[in-house]
Amino acid sequence: MMDQLVIGGRSLQSRLFIGTGKYSADALIPEVVKKSGSEVITVALRRIDFNSPMGNVMDHIPSGMQLLPNTSGARNAQEAIRIARLAKAAGCGNWIKIEVISDNKYLLPDGYETIKATEVLAGEGFVVLPYISPDLMVAKHLVEVGAAAVMPLGAPIGSNRGLKTKELLRILIEEIALPVIVDAGIGKPSDACEAMEMGAAACLLNTAIASANQPELMAEAFGMAVAAGRKAYLAGLGRSEKYASSSSPLTGFLHN
């Protein structure tokens, strides 16, 4: 049986999502994509210059990749909504990563504004993937308003600190019926592997690959780590498996 992640009707073989920011040259992106095996790539709409005669990041994204434009730079729901609509109008498809940040010190997301933006955009037919702090109630609201997944942070953006929010991530993974994609903070392949072992549906990362001395090699390492973590989870390492076995060997007799 193929283990696939399905989001917005699209099945994905790879559970590693990658970013396009922070690279020393956009020309590195095709090789990073290839080595990582990733099928989903996020790109900040604020950086894309569709009119540029000098080309832009879009020219380096291999065709066939699922584009995930993000609303980076938005400080409230209204700005995020406008950016999302611009992205769609510009031909970036209907997936959108909502990033609403009004805290420039730690770059922590604003849950309330994120919920508002998600509700409007999901209503307009977008496949909405909101970036959040791992807050159960925010995640539940996002499910209600039509998010396609939730993307909680492991640690603040760019911090490379790993899974500092592990306990909260675990709760989200257990309680939320949507895919939980760990976003931000992952610094090492072992962090990504651990998130996957815990039952995360996927990991999204940018800084850890882009700031490595050899981004392509690091991309490959992350691709392997995510796949390894997923296999370990499927093999029964995941905590939620312990309690939610489909075949109830000890208590199944009660229903007979």
Place this chain on the structure above:
Amino acid sequence: MSFYDEFLQYSDADMEAVFQHTTSADIERIIGKDRLTPKDFLALLSPKAEEHLEWMAQKANELTVQNFGRVILLYTPMYLSDYCTNKCTYCGFNVTNTFTRKQLTMEEVEKEAQTVAASGIQHILILTGEAPAIAGVPYMKECVGILKRYFSSIAIEVYAMEEEEYAELMEAGVESMTMYQETYNPLLYDRLHLKGPKKDYRYRLDAPERACRAGMRGVNIGALLGLDDWRRDGFFTGLHANYLQNKYPGVEVSISLPRIRPTMGNCETGNSVNDKSIVQFMTAFRLFMPRAGMPLSTRENAEFRNHAIKLGITKMSAGVQTAVGGHIDSQENSGQFAVSDTRNVKEMSDAILQLGYQPVFKDWQAI
């Protein structure tokens, strides 16, 4: 409550004593910390910290790459008007200098915009002297109306305004502002600003906060290094940036580190600021505020700018003309200051790429 209250708390502090008591062990401990206090920042500006400059630089580099990536945003200033009612002793545009003043007509603004946009630049910084009767808010709004068609982001570096005026300009399409306090030393400030509205120290000091209150996306501040002791002015610049970031977390706060350059005016106050001092300030500030922006102008020479990319800089100007109308006619009047790095946009981008960084032309789009 404004930054002035915080400024007062520190203004009488005996910085010399702090510097004298700072030890190598203190510096090492501070470099190892995740979050620095204003006192830690001050210690990193001490003469003692100079001995640890390489280590500071390495950490500054690491923090910058983590937070901003290997990316440098390119922008260009556009001088709209050199009419000025102030008499600042260090500036070529000051009211007593006799030269033929110029203010761009809308046609000229459009021509300049075309020339600059053709170089690839998407972020533009517009500048004027302080002459609200000639180059006031209505004039600037008209210019912004034209520039919006050519650029994805427009910033202003103009005189200190009221909150409502900032809001009006934002409505027109401006999204960030720069305001140099020049020096945080009120007595020296008074001596350097001989006459004109800019003489009001407190009004200028509070201008960035008024812009934040008006909802400006980005606010850039700085001191003109070389007027007073750079350690003192550097410390207050950092303190001011930290105050703004804490109080207005939605604003992207950045600082500039301009050094005095030769102008038509004579400035006798010069405290010298050498490359080492600028590097110390740059790296100390990066450790203090890892997420703050740091633009670097063409006042610095090419060699210094190339090295600075690895020390915490996030934005650079390129293809700079500091005279009004300089992009369409390079023979125009003398500029506000002498440009040291004369590389054009293409040369600058190539240099950035060669250094293992990526030049970025668009980082925001007015929405």
